[in-house]
Amino acid sequence: MSYTIQAEPLERLTRDIFAAAGAPPDIAVVVAESLVTTNLFGHDSHGVLRVKQYVDMMRAGKIKPAARPRIRKRFGATAMVTNGYGFGQVGARFAAELAVEIGREHGIAAVSLGQTTHIGRLGEYTHMIAAAGLIGIGFTSGSMYTGWVAPYGGREKVFSTNPMSFAVPCAGERTLLLDFATSAMAHGKVLLARAKGEPLPHGMMLDRHGRPSTDASIVDDGAVLLAMGAYKGSGLSMMMEIIPTLLAGKRPIVSPDFHFGNPTLLLALAPEAFDEDTDFADQVEALKQHVKSVQPAAGFDEVLLPGEPEARAYAERIKCGIPLPDRVWADLQELAEELGVCVPSPEV
Helix, strand or coil: CEEEEEEHHHHHHHHHHHHHHCCCCCHHHHHHHHHHHHHHCHHHHCCCCHHHHHHHHHCCCCCCCCCCEEEEEECCCEEEEEEEEEEHHHHHHHHHHHHHHHHHHEEEEEHHHHHHCCCCCCCCHHHHHHHHHEEEEEEECCCCHHHCEEECCCCCEEEEEECCCEEECCCCCEEEEEEEEHHHHHHHHHHHHHHHCCCCCCEEEEEECEEEECCCHCCCCCCCEEEEEHHHHHHHHHHHHHHHHCCCCCCCCCCCCCCCCEEEEEEEECCCCCCCCCCCHHHHHHHHHHHHHHCCCCCCCCCCCHHHHHHHHHHHHHHHEEEEEEEHHHHHHHHHHHCCCCCCCCCC
């Protein structure tokens, strides 16, 4: 069974749960907005599915709900931000805004974010940079000791799902955005499949014995995810483990005491700093239109651009509401009842 709820009451419920659990009101607003917007874009694996996880982390002391980001170091076009193990969405937005500021001043910026918990959807922050007229690039990692991904040819967890994202401004109505995990499937999508009681596609996961499995329910029972694209994705995942992690001040990188987190590196590039006569956004739009004009192959109705499925999901869900699996809605109801928060009525 699934439930459908409009974005506004879902965001209000999420905000009130976080506030009742101990988050300052302004921080609760930021995190709720981020999660629900992610649901609107169709990425349910990084939406309100995470509310229970975050509240559990707050109660365990892994998320410091009142912590706020600060600049630890500035040098030229670079900066290091520390988040004090506060909500990752708050720290990542701060880092993205700082990257835009530095990028406009220097033409290029590199901002690392350390001591942060789960930042949510990486593409949210590269999109912020692109919306400001700069090219946004983002890398994020996790902890090898809370990882889920085996290196190519292996059967043990080593890497996190280590996503990367690219966003470029264009003259059209929609930013061109690419955001993907370097694992064959994001861990959150496995959790979503488990919540829905659905099998995984083939080629995503191995069980504890190193055998292929499509059973999402075993994800926390010794199973490992595979890297996307075999050895190529495995190599990318290793680079994503290294670059944002160490530039955010995490060391030693191989240690059982490595604190859970989402070390992140955001880059911002101003096209006009490279070519003052650039018509960058117009050229991107022209390429988009050219790609869309390509005749579809057998089995396809059309060629889709990066971010196009998300834009369509947003248009549908902002009008018709956000579908939630029974398990996710039950978790929200239970938390709300525990914390004395009013629960809106969804459509079944």
